Amino acid sequence: xxxxxxxxxxxxxxxKLVAFLDAELAKRDGExxxxxxxxxxxxxxxxxxxxxxxxxxxxxGAIKELEPNVMEVKRMYVTPQKRGxxxxxxxxSALESWSRDLGYQKCVLETGKRQPEAIALYAKNGYRIIPxxxxxxxxxxxxxxxxxxxxxx
Numbered sequence: 001x002x003x004x005x006x007x008x009x010x011x012x013x014x015x016k017l018v019a020f021l022d023a024e025l026a027k028r029d030g031e032x033x034x035x036x037x038x039x040x041x042x043x044x045x046x047x048x049x050x051x052x053x054x055x056x057x058x059x060x061g062a063i064k065e066l067e068p069n070v071m072e073v074k075r076m077y078v079t080p081q082k083r084g085x086x087x088x089x090x091x092x093s094a095l096e097s098w099s100r101d102l103g104y105q106k107c108v109l110e111t112g113k114r115q116p117e118a119i120a121l122y123a124k125n126g127y128r129i130i131p132x133x134x135x136x137x138x139x140x141x142x143x144x145x146x147x148x149x150x151x152x153x
């Protein structure tokens with residue numbers, strides 16, 4: 001049975017999972033990794049979800065305010081041995097619920113074209129591709145998504 005815990009970016013299990021995520025992204029992104037890495041610092045993240053199974057951290061995700069009424073989904077990761085079990089969708093749904101509880105109306109996110117599993121996850125969960133926003137505008141490898149949370153339960 002899995003357990004989802006709300007915490008923040010100072011939690012050691014989150015920091016450990018993010019290190020695994022960053023190592024995987026560095027392989028996928030190659031020389032472009034340093035560009036993306038600058039936007040994934042943990043010091044501005046206050047809302048983190050950790051997923052535990054039998055006491056072990058197996059997944060994480062986070063949200064941070066991008067602008068009034070808009071939360072940005074960040075740092076989504078599921079350990080390789082637990083992928084394909086629907087855990088990422090559960091994390092995403094819980095992040096959306098938390099965003100609604102905090103009064104936000106939309107979630108946005110950026111992922112890379114070299115992450116087809118992530119693109120499929122977001123499309124499956126009702127996210128729609130939008131023009132690349134903010135620092136991702138004009139970045140060829142980036143794909144940005146948005147989901148309106150109003151009316152979603």
